[in-house]
């Protein structure tokens with residue numbers, strides 16, 4: 001499969017501290033790619049760099065061969081990148097429906113008709129029935145799992161080519177985690193490319209076709225699920241069991 | 244008893260201008276987490292600029308003065324943004340505070356110098372119209388001030404809750420990173436917030452001019468202080484809070500003035516603020532933090 005996203009030698013720093021020290025990886029079009037790594041490895045920094053929230057110091061980020069590195073977040077959204085951020089970051093005092101409207105912000109008032117956005121809203125409510133029941137409720141009053149669903153739906157409202165997800169299972173009960181992963185594989189089946197940051201390697205193994213491991217700002221492993229399970233160190237750290 | 248009711252209602256009507264100023268402070272704070280200290284001065288400045296309409300020719304209808312103040316307020320809001328925020332690093336909390344204090348002094352000085360420090364008459368829409376209900380009266384000019392202010396607030400709320408721009412503004416003030424991830428441009432929301440609050444400030448300045456009958460540079464400091472008090476009592480970042488607090492402070496200070504005289508009035512307003520800071524530091528309507 002061709003690469004939808006290619007990151008090459010990316011360096012992103014907070015002041016003097018380089019959190020990414022030359023990251024190179026690719027995300028295959030139409031696939032699910034998973035990024036593993038310990039706390040503080042730089043996974044969130046990478047996600048924010050791709051989404052344009054953080055400005056990389058060096059290196060390149062290409063989407064279908066077009067350079068993105070250093071572009072502003074609204075341009076990244078326009079080019080088809082959406083991020084479900086770490087900790088969900090819903091708009092707490094806005095209703096569920098307004099959160100979703102905000103997700104479609106760049107499509108509103110432009111060439112996209114209102115009807116198309118309304119159709120997408122209905123599609124989200126079909127995929128996330130809990131959100132439909134709570135469409136008028138303030139997002140800050142939703143449960144953690146519902147907020148995660150809302151964050152995913154909000155990101156999808158921009159109709160992304162590439163969906164970035166930063167630890168969507170963080171702090172959720174096992175049943176909710178399963179639901180999130182069921183949605184990830186549904187999205188994949190519908191043709192969305194997903195780049196997923198995940199600590200829960202057991203779950204990720206069920207859905208992802210390619211894995212990267214990041215440690216201290218560098219990619220230290222790249223391989224398919226089979227070779228991930230073969231790797232003694234990774235198995236002990238992420239799968240928590242001997243063979 | 245009637246006295247009490249009368250001064251409370253006069254105060255509440257006038258308090259609508261405090262509500263407008265409080266909204267201006269609170270919106271900018273919500274969006275940028277910054278205090279624009281120049282806001283009260285820019286609002287009075289907008290009212291002064293509106294007076295220039297009268298200089299263009301006598302016989303022009305008075306509402307044009309109000310409209311001129313409205314537009315001039317928006318222009319000043321934009322200029323304050325450029326001078327005090329656009330080129331200054333937003334990461335330093337003190338830098339923009341000081342730049343806006345500087346702007347407050349600058350606007351004050353410009354007003355003093357161009358008018359030789361003399362108060363200017365501000366036109367009234369109509370003279371001494373009174374609505375009488377037995378002993379109780381509603382002053383026509385105050386009623387006008389109230390109605391115009393309420394209309395502006397309604398317009399603002401419609402903008403915030405019914406338009407794409409309002410959606411972006413609310414999103415930025417609740418979760419700036421997520422707003423950017425939705426494709427909302429922070430700089431654009433910041434500058435439009437300054438223009439919109441400037442427009443409101445221009446109207447507030449005009450309404451104060453219309454209610455008091457004159458404009459004077461002495462208005463800016465009390466207006467700034469009242470605006471900040473209203474913002475804190477309402478809850479930083481809360482528009483409905485600023486509205487309620489503005490009317491409350493207006494009514495409260497006028498009742499105090501009735502019983503304790505004008506010299507003690509602001510002392511009691513400060514006590515009210517103090518009481519809020521101690522017993523309800525988040526204000527009347529502290530914006531919901533949500534769970535994240």
Ligand SMILES: Nc1ncnc2c1ncn2[C@@H]1O[C@H](COP(=O)(O)OP(=O)(O)OP(=O)(O)O)[C@@H](O)[C@H]1O
Nearest residue numbers: 014017019037038039040041042043044045046086
């Ligand atoms: N705003 C910041 N200022 C300074 N340093 C930061 C900032 N954000 C992150 N860092 C540092 O950058 C490094 C990478 O952080 P990052 O959040 O990308 O890690 P992560 O892999 O997402 O970790 P986690 O699994 O805990 O979410 C860490 O050492 C962190 O301390």
Ligand SMILES: [Mg+2]
Nearest residue numbers: 043044045086
């Ligand atoms: Mg992280």
